[in-house]
Amino acid sequence: VDSTSAQAPDQAMVDGTSAVVELRPAADASVDSLAAEYPEYVDTYKRALTLAAENGFRDLERLGIVRAGGLDKDGRDVYLFYPQALQEDTDLELVTMLALHLMHGTVVRQSRPYTVVWVCNNQQDSRLSFWWFRRTYRMLPQAYKKQMRQLCVVHPGVQVRIQLYLLSFVVSTSFWEKLFYADRIEFLDEVLPPELIGAIPEEYKVYDRLLDKMMLEKPGEDVLAAGDASQLYGANYGK
Numbered sequence: 001v002d003s004t005s006a007q008a009p010d011q012a013m014v015d016g017t018s019a020v021v022e023l024r025p026a027a028d029a030s031v032d033s034l035a036a037e038y039p040e041y042v043d044t045y046k047r048a049l050t051l052a053a054e055n056g057f058r059d060l061e062r063l064g065i066v067r068a069g070g071l072d073k074d075g076r077d078v079y080l081f082y083p084q085a086l087q088e089d090t091d092l093e094l095v096t097m098l099a100l101h102l103m104h105g106t107v108v109r110q111s112r113p114y115t116v117v118w119v120c121n122n123q124q125d126s127r128l129s130f131w132w133f134r135r136t137y138r139m140l141p142q143a144y145k146k147q148m149r150q151l152c153v154v155h156p157g158v159q160v161r162i163q164l165y166l167l168s169f170v171v172s173t174s175f176w177e178k179l180f181y182a183d184r185i186e187f188l189d190e191v192l193p194p195e196l197i198g199a200i201p202e203e204y205k206v207y208d209r210l211l212d213k214m215m216l217e218k219p220g221e222d223v224l225a226a227g228d229a230s231q232l233y234g235a236n237y238g239k
Contacts, residue, residue, distance in 0.1 A: 030109040040139045045104055048097035057098050066099045072191050076149055077106050077114040083126045096136060108143045119154040121207040126159060130166045137170055152180045152191055184208050
């Protein structure tokens, strides 16, 4: 076999000469129909498709910030978010793109209901600001808001509660009917089957045990809020 005759994957023979073929995502009616009302979403999702085709999410997926996690107890798709896994140099736009790439097919194209589990450990500041949440919420098509059946926030500290309060001026009233606070991972058993709870990374279970220990050492004190407040206002908070 003449190795010089082999064509690279991104080339094709046109009239006997090689021509570069640009790889583009296939047309998707579920995306094109949103272009007029949600142009930012469509642009972001199409860029996500291109990046995924180039294996561009590989490093981000290793961090495990956004994951598709199976089904909840009612048979709904589960998506898990671990904001504390963000690194200082993680591109938040890539995080958004990965989430849309994971969720669009089921939420928008198939109109399937879903549950979000947002797991915090409150041991360092989250890089996701109120402005990031507001921009993302406004960008998302109605299907994301309609199909979300539950938002479970695990270890909701002061920072998270403040952000949710600020979002009350942005989100619809029905959002609050879907919000579920779980101060401990075990409380997710109302929503998730045991195998999904068991798959939550060990570091968050360690944080659970730390909170339990602090509760025993300081009974009656809101150790979660106190720990998170030190992150918000500085190491000397309360001293």
